[in-house]
Amino acid sequence: MGRDLLQLRTATPEDLEWIFELRHRVYAQELGQHAVDPAGRLRDGLDGDNVYLVAARGAERVGFVSLTPPWVGRYALEKYLSRDELPSPAEDDVFEVRLLTVEPGRRATLAAPLLMHAALRWIASRGGRKVMAMGRTELLGMYLAAGLSPAGRTVRSGAVTFEVLTGEVAELARRAHERYGSTLERLRSAVDWRLDTAFTARPDGCEHGGASFTAIGADFRTLERRRRIVTADVLDAWFPPAPGVRVVLAEDPDWIARTSPPAGAEGLLSEIAAVRALPVGALAVGAGSSDLIFRAFGQWLTPESRVLLTDPCYGEYAHVTERVIGCRVDRFRLRREDDWRIDPDRLAATVGTGRYDLVVLVNPNNPTGRHAPAAELRPVIEAAPARTRWWVDEAYLGYVGAAESLAGLAAVSPRVVVCASLSKMYALSGMRAAYLVAEPAVAAQVRRRTPPWPVGLPAQMAAVAALRDPEYYRGRWARTHELRGELAAGLAALDEDVTVEESVANFLALVLPPGGPSAAELVNECRRHGVHLRDLSPLSPAYEGRTVRVAVKDAEENTRIVAACRAALALPRPGQASPVVSVR
Template identity: 30%
Template sequence: MDDSPTHARPAPRAEIEALPRYSRASGLDKVTWVASSNESPVAPSPAVQNAMAAAAASLNRYPSLFGDQLVAAIAERLKVPPDQVMVGAGSLSLLQHMLVAYAGSGTEVVHAWRSYEAYPILVGVAGSAGLRVGLDAELRHQLDAMVGAITDRTKVVIICNPNNPTGTMIRHDDLMRFLGQVPGNVLVVLDEAYREYTAQEHDEVALLATFPNVVVLRTFSKAYGLAGARVGYLLAAPEIIGNLRASAPPFGLSSVAEAGAVAAWGEQDLMKANVAAVVAERAFLAAGLGSRGFRVPESGGNFVWIEAEQAKGLEKECIRHGVSVRAFDGEGVRVSIGSRGASLAVLAAVDTFLKDRQIRRNDSSII
């Protein structure tokens, strides 16, 4: 006789069951160029690789509790005290720590939409309710509407600047006006994952002196080419840093990742040269798409946004031409910037896509 329990299974919290799933790029096993994850097209330098290899020789030892060496290097260059810097296993991990520490059940988190697709997932994990504020006609944050969405239950507002996936940017003066309207008890997270690719008016780290409720969130995954190492950092008031460190798991950054980030942080000229190449290629691809009739917002990231209702169809055509992209069906396609060959493959795919649509429109048997 089978005495085993019934077929019941453990169930997660209702919020976890309802979470959207992070999308995956299609066709990665079929393409020559990967333009779907906003990675750097340039591998880490030999100095970075050597630093990481050297650190691997001591993997039997724990890393420092809070990534002390990297914290010190960041603090020195940005001219802030070390107690205003926190590092972790990617900016996404740090954002999750913030939402768990400052939001939670019965609270709300305001963010723009469309924006980074991980936001609704992390908000749900924290047990909060997400309030999405649509972008304007130019695919930019509607800052006044975001202020209007704040209620007594709002604990966090997330600003993605430049915005992923549209690439649109917020002017410093507009950001200052927005911050002046947000209640001081609401945490404002400035997600600046792509700031290095933007012509910068100001370094928003200076905002910390005026707005103690602001957190500046950045990453080594993009311009520094360490997506596989998972390193991010944030800057905030010491009180916020203390609360985050108290609630985050210890040893949050591996010693190998820290060594690579410290080495990459010391290669500012190389980083800027790599960024300049991406920005030039971004202009080439955007011009090519514009000449084909697409409205391409000016991008401050290492990617461009193609507005296209038939996004999945365009994605499939790109894969057939040897390049992966990220499709958001019904909205558009995000293309990460890489080599000239990848850009030409995307443009060739767009040409085929447009020609096929024209043939279909002219074929009365299909209408």
């Protein structure tokens, strides 16, 4: 890039020396916050842990911003306040933003807004939901306009007084878009964006897999590309649906395409009831689990509702509760050191406070792949306050067995709802068919909000045919476990510093070492080999930007996955640096 471009990147070792020198000029010599150092350098105890984003124009460095992720375990603010005095001290998704600093001659340029935009994008890409910062008191109006709020504490450092500030990442991003959106959009093509996250977020703000369809062609004009792409970023089944599905869809496709389906999916409901030994009145169907989530939650929840989600968790739930409805959402933290398992005693104590209108459990959990035994969950649910409703997502339950389902409890308890997708377990993702199980009066409420023809005729016919062939699917699920073990072994052999976290379902997680490529960098490099994987970083800070989810595919495609990861891990990392941006 030429000298005209402002580049945004992660700091290189060479950048760090400039950062120490600029920090000294600004915070020691200009502001008097720190004592002057004869060496002309100002260092910080967190320099080895912080992430520095740098703005540069050609060889000229323009400015930087410092980020302290929560997994570092300490913050710069702790030099002035105790841990308990920090904003949201018990939260695990708070990132500290510090020292947004621009060279004196460049302060009237767009460097500062771009650095703040880069910081918010980097934080969001690592699952950050909250930030805290120190802002100079005389500049408080600027911070408030950006969306930060005073935390009610003031600290003094040398000759400078600071307000402690906090803010929600989503709100800060919204304010920045309102203020600088048109400018940022204009600059998008002119900025040399070297960060490992996209310049802007998805329009709907919900993080899903499925980038592989972009490579295939979302306009369906280049579908032949699908044979060259490994779509391991979504959890679609690697195997075809049961033979009976193909038979019913192929018998008269013209009639199927032009004919309206049963308005209430009566035949599908009857088949589900028979196969699952449930009353028809306890069921409601939808065009996939997302349809049911939007419909049920929109009926039950308001912005005043309080919801508990596990963290990490399937991203649709945070999207619907926080961004669509605007609920107050708390996180029940799952920890890697606990093997991502739910501690039933800790869950019981959390729910027992009586604060929650809804608790969401994905079991087996996506993306951790862990299963909480029904015998552990039942007593927790039964002992919970009467006002708390439970939503249990069993999309992957077939991989552990129907005996572990809580559908029987949901059919008789007005406080429990089970959601079951037919997409992943039955190789029907493209058909969009799912159902929920609830006490009949609750199920009737959902059915009243269900439009006619909620599931298309091809999907109804395919789902019924699939449910009538349990032996076929038992064999495919057993083979999935074998393939997952083979894939795990292949990935584990790539590098002794790489960790493979197996699951009970049709996916696993690849954990990268701190000194290696980020999850986003590995995912981007694998795409160059036609292999699409899922970066889990945006779902939770617990993943520290280093965890990739890999869907289990057939043996040939699993071999391609391993080869692509091997190639990505072998690449040198230019500068071994942190992110920088270039702008015209």
